[in-house]
Amino acid sequence: MIRDITLGQYLPGDSVIHRLDPRVKIILSTLYVVNLFIINKFIGYLYVAVFTAFVIFIAKIPFKYIMKSLKPIIWLLLFTAVFNVLLTPGEIVYARFGPFTITDKGIYLAGFMIIRIVFLIVGTSVLTLTTSPIALTDGIELLLNPFKKIGVPAHELAMMMTIALRFIPTLIDETDKIIKAQKARGADFESGNIINRAKNLIPILVPLFINSFRRADELALAMEARCYKGGEGRTRMKQFNIEKNDYISIVVMVCFIIISILSRR
Amino acid sequence: MHFFEGLLKIKPYVWAILGALVLIAITSIYLNKSNTKEKKFDTRKITTASLCIALSFVLSYIKIFKLPQGGSITLGSLIPLFIFAYTYGVKDGVIVGAIYGILQFIQEPYIVHWAQVIIDYPLAFGALGLAGLSRKNIPVGMVLGGVGRLFFHVISGVIFFASYAPEGQNVLVYSLVYNLTYLLPDLILCIVIGFIPQFKNAINRLSTERC
Numbered sequence: 001m002i003r004d005i006t007l008g009q010y011l012p013g014d015s016v017i018h019r020l021d022p023r024v025k026i027i028l029s030t031l032y033v034v035n036l037f038i039i040n041k042f043i044g045y046l047y048v049a050v051f052t053a054f055v056i057f058i059a060k061i062p063f064k065y066i067m068k069s070l071k072p073i074i075w076l077l078l079f080t081a082v083f084n085v086l087l088t089p090g091e092i093v094y095a096r097f098g099p100f101t102i103t104d105k106g107i108y109l110a111g112f113m114i115i116r117i118v119f120l121i122v123g124t125s126v127l128t129l130t131t132s133p134i135a136l137t138d139g140i141e142l143l144l145n146p147f148k149k150i151g152v153p154a155h156e157l158a159m160m161m162t163i164a165l166r167f168i169p170t171l172i173d174e175t176d177k178i179i180k181a182q183k184a185r186g187a188d189f190e191s192g193n194i195i196n197r198a199k200n201l202i203p204i205l206v207p208l209f210i211n212s213f214r215r216a217d218e219l220a221l222a223m224e225a226r227c228y229k230g231g232e233g234r235t236r237m238k239q240f241n242i243e244k245n246d247y248i249s250i251v252v253m254v255c256f257i258i259i260s261i262l263s264r265r
Numbered sequence: 266m267h268f269f270e271g272l273l274k275i276k277p278y279v280w281a282i283l284g285a286l287v288l289i290a291i292t293s294i295y296l297n298k299s300n301t302k303e304k305k306f307d308t309r310k311i312t313t314a315s316l317c318i319a320l321s322f323v324l325s326y327i328k329i330f331k332l333p334q335g336g337s338i339t340l341g342s343l344i345p346l347f348i349f350a351y352t353y354g355v356k357d358g359v360i361v362g363a364i365y366g367i368l369q370f371i372q373e374p375y376i377v378h379w380a381q382v383i384i385d386y387p388l389a390f391g392a393l394g395l396a397g398l399s400r401k402n403i404p405v406g407m408v409l410g411g412v413g414r415l416f417f418h419v420i421s422g423v424i425f426f427a428s429y430a431p432e433g434q435n436v437l438v439y440s441l442v443y444n445l446t447y448l449l450p451d452l453i454l455c456i457v458i459g460f461i462p463q464f465k466n467a468i469n470r471l472s473t474e475r476c
Contacts, residue, residue, distance in 0.1 A: 008372055033379055072375065083430045113429050117377050124374040133371050140367070150290065153360070156306040160364050163315030164322065171316075171323045198457040201340060205458065206467045209348070212320050213471050216312040223308050230306075 008133045009069065009125065016245055017059035017130045022139030024246045028253050029127040035257050036119055044263040045115050051256050052122055059130050069125035070118065077114050084110035137161040142240065155231025163219070171212065178207050282380050282420075310353060313475070314361045317345040321365055322372075338450045341458050343393060347407050350397035352472035358394025362410075366390030378428055381421045389417035403468060404459040411452040418444040 012018075017025075039045060056066060088110075090103025128136070141158030148154050179189075182203045189200055306314075325342035346365055350358025366386035376382050392413030396406035422440025430436070458464055 033376065033382075037379060069374075072373065073377075076377070080429050087430070117429075120376045120378075121374065124376050128371060128374055133368075136371055153306055156311055157360070157364055159311055160315045160318060160361070161368060163312060164318040164364070164368060167316060167319040168322050171319050172326070175323055175327070194454060195457055198341075198454055199461060201458065202461055202464050205341065205344065206464060208320065209345070209467065209471065212316040212345070213313065216316040217309065219312040219316075220309040223312070228308055 009065075009128045010132045011061060011065060011129045012132075013060055013130065015059045015130070016249075017055060017126070019245065020130075020249055021240050021242050021246050022131055022135040023142050023240065024242060024249065025127055025131055026136070026139050026143060028249060029124060031253055031257060032123045033120060035260050036116055036123070038257070038264070039260050040264050042112070042115075044260050045112075045119070047256070047259055047263060048119055052119060052126070055126055056122075059126060061126065061129050065129060066122055066125065069129075070121055073117065073121055077117060080113050080117065081110045084113055133165050134162060137165070138240065155234070159231075167215070170215075171208075174211060175204070175208060178204050282384070282424075286383075306357075309475075310357065313352075314349060314357070314364075317349040318361060318365050318368065320345040322368065338454055341451075341455050343407075343410070343451065343455055344458065346390075346393050347396040347403065347410055347455065347459075348468055348472070350394045350410065351400060351403055351406055351468070352475055353397065354400070355394055355397035358397035358410075359391045360394070362393040363387040363391035365393075377425055378421075381424050384417050384421040384424070389414045389421070392417055403465060404456045407452065407456050407459050411448065411455070415444055415448050418448065 020028075036048065039048065056063075085102055085106045086100040088103060088106035089101070090105030092104040093101050094104070095102045131139070137158050140161070141154050144152050144154035144157065183189075185203075187200060187203055189197065189204075191197075192200070321342050321344075324340045324345070327340040327342075328338065346358070346362050349361050363386075366389065369390065370382070370386040375385070393410040395413040396403075396410035398409050399406040419437070419440045422444055423436050426436035426439060
């Protein structure tokens, strides 16, 4: 039932992009997204296409993974396209049926919006495809550190994410076991109306919750027995260092943004 | 020159979002100052929160009912987050919800607008923590959390329509209807489960053990 689950989209590899510092990668991806909103002409997206293709090439991400990341938004793209083509008023009208018109401006806008959404998804997918979830949470913690003063619990946030990621596979196994055990006792999850189904789920949910809470207690005990006491003064086994490649990628991104801004004229 | 002209062109909704973010920041600072004595996150709370997030994640994979337009009813995937908020209160509930949102984003980034990312992930899922407002009655809390989440998804839908669809459409209604179609069934299942006595008893026992 739930065996075929992949967690995250991470594609292990050893390219330059994979080895970049996660902090740098998160910031650069954010800049990339913002940059897509700076661009206001098609020519700008041509630069984006070349840049994105270059990054994908050096990250050695197979093309089919990029396509896979676009799959969930196919309906959204279609919807955007149809909406813009049919409902945008314009000067040159190609066709007209009732309240709908197809105009030059509509087709232009539709194309523009679709390209933007596609690059938004592809750009963020490059981040999640080349960075493991754990590295991402570490990056988020380090980026949030300066905000500790205004009350952002940076360390606790990252700790929770890391533990959650670690325990997802464990809990998947456990859920699977409980479902099988209840099925063996004759439980039926596939028929009846919503109230009956909800009732039938109780024998799964209650043991699952009790087990998870018990696990949380044991884990807390284990952590405290090893002197865990929050983020204060804690050191890391793997230090993140900003290296030559990181600086190069920052420079490349800045150049790319300058080109995009210039393309607005 | 260009930059300042750009500033003038920023749409009202963007200002509204920025205002909301500032408001959230100020309230969080205020909340922080008002109860400095209370320890924020002890180890047990951290591990419980983590396990609740992980459990929500696992349950969200189990789809017991597929809806025609792509949404699905999961096996009450929001219940662990609701229970956490119910046990530890609104503030922690919101933080944990937001973390769940960020993990969802890492799992499958769905991004159409920069503001939409913030609203659809940390804020919408964080709003689930509003369930902690009602610490006597789980179903009431679930409704509060569900409405909070719906509110943010509707706003993000409006932003999407405002930036990708031509003007002059009734965007609020579209966004509301679209979001209701997939949020409502899932929430109803959660609430139905919340009403079942065996479940209620188990949860009450778990949460009184903790506080």
